[in-house]
Amino acid sequence: xxxxxxxxxxxxxxxxxAVLLFLVQVVVGIxxxxxFIKPDVFILNFNIIRSLHxxxxxxxxxxxxxxxxxxxxxxxxxxxxxxLPMAHFQFWATVVTVTFVVLGYIWMGINPQANSPVMGIxxxxxxxxxxxxxxxxxxxxxxxxxxxxxxxxxxVLKTKKWTGIxxxxxxxxxxxxxxxxxxxxxxxxxxxxxxxxxxVVHLWVEGAWEIIAGALLAFMLMKTIGAKRExxxxxxxxxxxxxLFTGILGTGHHYYWIGTPRYWLWIxxxxxxxxxxxxxxxxxxxxxxxREARNVANRAGLFYTVAHAIFNFVGAGLWGIIHTLPQVNKxxxxxxxxxxxxxxxxxxxxxxxxxxxxxVTLPAIRGVKEYNTSRAYQAFWWMTISMVFIVLTIxxxxxxxxxxxxxxxLDYEAVKTTYNxxxxxxxxxxxxxxxxxxxxFVVDFFKxxxxxxxxxxxxxxKA
Amino acid sequence: xxxxxxxxxxxxGSLFFFVIFLAITFxxxxxxDKRAPEITKxxxxxxxxxxxxxxxxCHTIFGNGSYFAPDLTKMAINRPRSYLxxxxxxxxxxxxxxxxxxxxxxxxxxxxLIAFLEWTSKVDTNGWPPKPILxxxxxxxxxxxSAGQKIYRSQGxxxxxxxxxxxxxxxxELTHVGSRRDRNWLHEHFEDPSKVVANSAMPxxxxxxxxxxxxxxxxxxxxx
Numbered sequence: 001x002x003x004x005x006x007x008x009x010x011x012x013x014x015x016x017x018a019v020l021l022f023l024v025q026v027v028v029g030i031x032x033x034x035x036f037i038k039p040d041v042f043i044l045n046f047n048i049i050r051s052l053h054x055x056x057x058x059x060x061x062x063x064x065x066x067x068x069x070x071x072x073x074x075x076x077x078x079x080x081x082x083x084l085p086m087a088h089f090q091f092w093a094t095v096v097t098v099t100f101v102v103l104g105y106i107w108m109g110i111n112p113q114a115n116s117p118v119m120g121i122x123x124x125x126x127x128x129x130x131x132x133x134x135x136x137x138x139x140x141x142x143x144x145x146x147x148x149x150x151x152x153x154x155x156v157l158k159t160k161k162w163t164g165i166x167x168x169x170x171x172x173x174x175x176x177x178x179x180x181x182x183x184x185x186x187x188x189x190x191x192x193x194x195x196x197x198x199x200v201v202h203l204w205v206e207g208a209w210e211i212i213a214g215a216l217l218a219f220m221l222m223k224t225i226g227a228k229r230e231x232x233x234x235x236x237x238x239x240x241x242x243x244l245f246t247g248i249l250g251t252g253h254h255y256y257w258i259g260t261p262r263y264w265l266w267i268x269x270x271x272x273x274x275x276x277x278x279x280x281x282x283x284x285x286x287x288x289x290x291r292e293a294r295n296v297a298n299r300a301g302l303f304y305t306v307a308h309a310i311f312n313f314v315g316a317g318l319w320g321i322i323h324t325l326p327q328v329n330k331x332x333x334x335x336x337x338x339x340x341x342x343x344x345x346x347x348x349x350x351x352x353x354x355x356x357x358x359x360v361t362l363p364a365i366r367g368v369k370e371y372n373t374s375r376a377y378q379a380f381w382w383m384t385i386s387m388v389f390i391v392l393t394i395x396x397x398x399x400x401x402x403x404x405x406x407x408x409x410l411d412y413e414a415v416k417t418t419y420n421x422x423x424x425x426x427x428x429x430x431x432x433x434x435x436x437x438x439x440x441f442v443v444d445f446f447k448x449x450x451x452x453x454x455x456x457x458x459x460x461x462k463a
Numbered sequence: 464x465x466x467x468x469x470x471x472x473x474x475x476g477s478l479f480f481f482v483i484f485l486a487i488t489f490x491x492x493x494x495x496d497k498r499a500p501e502i503t504k505x506x507x508x509x510x511x512x513x514x515x516x517x518x519x520x521c522h523t524i525f526g527n528g529s530y531f532a533p534d535l536t537k538m539a540i541n542r543p544r545s546y547l548x549x550x551x552x553x554x555x556x557x558x559x560x561x562x563x564x565x566x567x568x569x570x571x572x573x574x575x576l577i578a579f580l581e582w583t584s585k586v587d588t589n590g591w592p593p594k595p596i597l598x599x600x601x602x603x604x605x606x607x608x609s610a611g612q613k614i615y616r617s618q619g620x621x622x623x624x625x626x627x628x629x630x631x632x633x634x635x636e637l638t639h640v641g642s643r644r645d646r647n648w649l650h651e652h653f654e655d656p657s658k659v660v661a662n663s664a665m666p667x668x669x670x671x672x673x674x675x676x677x678x679x680x681x682x683x684x685x686x687x
Contacts, residue, residue, distance in 0.1 A: 036531070039562035046531050047520020108517070112566045115515050127514030129528055164470065188507045190583055191495050194525055234469045241473035248480045249487075257591035258525040261494050262642075265589065267487065330593050334526030334534050409598025412533040413562075 002367045005074045007081035012365050013091050014067025015358050019445050021060035021098075022351075026431075026438045028052045033428040037421065048109035051125065051132045052102065057346060058130060059098055064354030065212055066094075066148055069169060071361050072219055073152045076166040082154035090147045097140045101133050128193070130201055131183045138184050145177045164233035165219050168240055172211030179203045191259035198254040205345070206247040206275065206316070213353050214240040217282055217309060220360045224302040225293035235285045242278035250275045256326050257333055265326040272324045276317030283309045298363065300376040304356035307380065311348025319344050319391070331406045336398030336420075344391045347383075358445065366449030375444035382437025389430040397423035498587040509579025512572045521563075524583060526591065532562065534592065539580040547580075548573045590639065590687065596628045611682025614675055618668070626686060634665060641686040649680045 003009065028049050035046045042049065074081055081087055104124035108115045115124045125132050133141065152170055156162060183200035187193045218236040221227045252268025286309035296302055319341040323332040332338070363371055397420040404410045404419055464472075513519075521532040528534075539547065546557065551573040554561035568576070608616070615621070621630035624637045644652075648659060653676045656663035668676065 040564065045521075045564055047517045047529070050520050050529050050531065051517065112516060115517070117511065117515065120511075122515055125517050127517040127519060129519050132517065132520075164466065168473075188502045188510065189495065189499065190510060190513075190524065190579075191499055191586060192492070193510075194527060195491070195495070197527075230466060234464065234466045237466070237469035237473040238464075241469070241476050244473075244477040245480050248477070248484045251484070254527075255491070257588045258527070259495065259498050259586040259588055260491055261498070262589050263487075264491075330591060333591065334523045334528075334530065336530060339530050405595075406592065407596050409595030413560075 003364045004078070005080045007084045007087070008071045008074045008361075009365055010081065010084065010087045010091070011067040011071040011361060013088075014063050014070070015362065015445070017091075017095055018060040018064040018067065018354060019358075019442055021056045021063070023438055023442055025053055025056035025060065026435050028056070030428065030431045030435060033424065033431045036416075036424040037428065044106065044109035048105055051105055054130055055101070055105075055132060061209075061346075061350045061354055063094065064357065065173070068216060068354070068357040068361065069148075069152060069173065071357075071365075072169060072216070073155050073166055076163045076219075077156050077159045077161050079155055079158045082151050082158060086147060086151055090144050090151070093140065093147075094144045097137055097144065101137045104134065105132070128183070128197060131197070135184070138180075142177070142180065142184075145180070149173060149177060163229070164236060165215050165222075165229075168236060169212060169215035169219075172208050172215060172240075175211065176204060176208035179208055194258045195255070195260065198251055202251045202254055203248070205349070206250060207244060209350060210243040210247065210278070210316075211240045213308075213312065213349060214243065214278075214282065216353060216357055217286065217305065220301065220305040220356055221286065221289045223360050224298045224305060225290060225296050227289045227293065232285075232289065235281070239278045239281050239285065242281065243275075246271050246274040246277065253324050253326075253329070256329055269324070269326050273321060275324075276313065276321050279313040279317040283313045285309070298360060300373040301356065301360035301363075303377070304352060304359050304380065307384070308348065308352035308356050311344070311352055311384070313348070315341070315344030315346070315348035315391075319395075332398065332402050335401045335406065336394050337402065338398070340391045340394040340398055343394065344387065347387045355441065362445070362448055368449035371449050372451065375440050375447075379437050379441035379444060382440060383434055384437075386430045386433035386437060390427055390434065393423045393427045393430065397427075500582055500585045502582065503578070505575055505578040506582040509575035509577070509582075512568070512576045513579055516566050516568065525586075525588065535580055535583070536586075536588065537584045537592065539577060539584045544577055547577050551576060587687070594627050599627060600629050609682055609685075610675075610678035611680070614671070614679045615682060618671075623665075637683065637686055639687060641684040644683070646680055646684065649683050650676055653679060 031042050031044075032046060032049045032053055034041050035049065039046060070081060070087060108124040115122050115127075117123075121135050123134055123136075126134055131138075149170070152173070156166060156170070179200055182196040185196075187196065214236050217239075218232040222229060222232055248271075249267055250272035252264040252266075253272040255264035255268060286306045290302065290306060293302075323329050323337050323341070359376060363369075400419055400423070401415050405412055405415045410419075513524075518524075518535070519528040521529050523530060523534045523536075525536050526534060542550075548570070549557050550561070550563075551568050552570065553565050554563040555565070623631045623634035625632060626637050628638075630637075640649075652659050653667075653671075654669045655667050656665040668679075671679075
């Protein structure tokens with residue numbers, strides 16, 4: 001396996017930044033987990049740690065998508081990127097912007113008054129979950145994304161090979177960029193604030209991102225086992241179509257209790273209950289294609305791809321549908337049940353997706369035909385088993401909280417500090433397990449294909 | 464289905480659902496201001512304070528946020544203003560066990576933040592958060608029972624009707640009766656149920672007198 005176009009190498013820059021942010025995300029995640037047990041354990045308060053945890057996540061996934069997309073667009077267009085220098089500029093601009101945003105959060109953590117408004121705008125932190133990045137950073141991020149999209153589209157126009165995969169991939173990315181805009185203006189009403197905020201958050205993770213996932217799934221199945229493009233693309237259209245048919249109106253499941261009209265209970269309840277269907281279809285697609293495969297070109301890549309499809313369905317689908325009906329959600333909304341769903345959904349749908357893309361494309365970028373896959377599997381099992389237990393402990397905590405606080409009427413703090421204490425302790429322990437998995441993955445990322453051939457023993461694949 | 468057919472289904476189907484979504488969004492935006500009190504200057508300034516200190520980094524509001532600290536949607540209802548103000552300015556001075564650090568929130572900022580939280584507490588959230596079933600049953604949730612609630616209890620209405628999960632299932636559930644029926648309908652119904660609901664099995668409560676039926680109607684109208 002080698003790359004056909006020199007500019008595909010740019011993906012590696014993005015992957016490296018993504019992988020380092022992933023490490024940061026998990027380290028601060030463990031600090032946050034300990035703060036659930038002892039709130040004042042670290043120099044930065046929970047709100048700053050939590051902002052870092054979720055922002056690092058969003059940014060590293062986006063950066064991973066960008067790297068993967070540059071690779072895919074060049075491959076599918078059968079051409080070098082339109083402008084490699086612009087891709088480099090866009091990469092470094094993103095790194096610099098993200099670094100300043102992170103420094104801003106830390107500064108605000110040490111001195112909260114540093115976030116006092118300048119001309120009516122908070123300079124360090126917008127104080128809105130997931131889109132905490134201040135307005136100046138929003139604008140720079142938009143510029144970066146526009147340059148990125150321009151580069152991709154111009155590359156496609158060079159040869160005009162509009163394959164289904166790259167059409168859907170770029171369509172998803174344009175949709176992603178457009179859906180960033182509703183989060184960029186101030187509204188006086190907290191109800192409207194949250195209304196538009198969900199356009200960004202929901203239409204990203206249950207819309208645009210799932211479209212990107214559908215396109216990349218097809219690409220990865222094609223590359224790892226040489227599955228037929230015709231068939232893959234047809235099912236891809238059906239999958240991403242169903243994602244949007246259910247997911248757009250599925251936004252309604254966030255409009256039950258924020259001050260929006262009651263009819264959203266019906267719309268959200270019905271459409272979000274259908275949201276797991278396309279995710280199940282993706283699992284079936286992955287298994288069907290794999291079963292027909294005779295020549296597996298990249299075992300670890302295929303392994304992660306199929307795992308991504310499965311955990312996308314379990315995390316985003318199953319863990320979502322359990323509390324999506326308004327009758328249930330009325331009691332569970334805003335409890336740890338949501339946290340549990342968030343963790344497994346992001347892990348299964350997007351963390352595994354970006355890691356899959358890394359394992360599918362990195363060997364080619366590094367120019368190796370075979371590589372030692374043992375660390376790839378080790379990392380997978382450490383991360384996945386740990387994440388499953390993290391999710392089970394938080395689900396347990398959420399059930400206790402729903403019952404004791406919401407149904408019995410006990411105080412929030414009493415439930416958190418007393419009855420759920422063991423869940424927090426177990427969660428922190430499994431968090432360390434997850435960090436071990438990430439550590440193995442990071443080592444593998446930097447070493448893949450760079451070790452002498454002798455070290456590449458055919459390590460037995462653990463099942 | 465051909466590839467082209469699948470592609471067109473994806474593109475036009477998605478556009479179709481997005482247009483529907485836009486239409487409902489348009490309708491919703493027209494209704495939001497009526498479901499919440501007016502936003503005064505102080506409330507808006509309070510929202511700025513809310514963003515400045517990244518409150519959502521620990522708390523939730525309308526159930527959305529960080530799940531690390533209590534939900535604040537209705538906090539201003541359950542705590543006296545003077546307590547909230549002192550707590551916001553220096554949490555550990557009023558509650559030694561408080562997990563919240565001292566952020567340096569000024570007296571002015573605290574007042575505005577409380578005005579903001581008083582505003583959120585009055586938003587019509589379709590009954591969220593629900594009153595805890597057991598606390599309601601034990602009578603420890605919220606203020607003194609209203610006159611209407613007392614009549615509801617003394618007449619044993621919960622033998623047949625359910626409110627917030629407590630009560631019988633023989634008669635219609637009353638959890639949201641206030642949003643379905645108006646004052647006249649309810650009053651008339653208490654006087655003579657079968658007059659407004661054909662074949663109603665509910666007895667007349669006319670003998671309780673006008674005052675009592677008005678109180679009971681007031682209570683029903685709070686159930687939204």
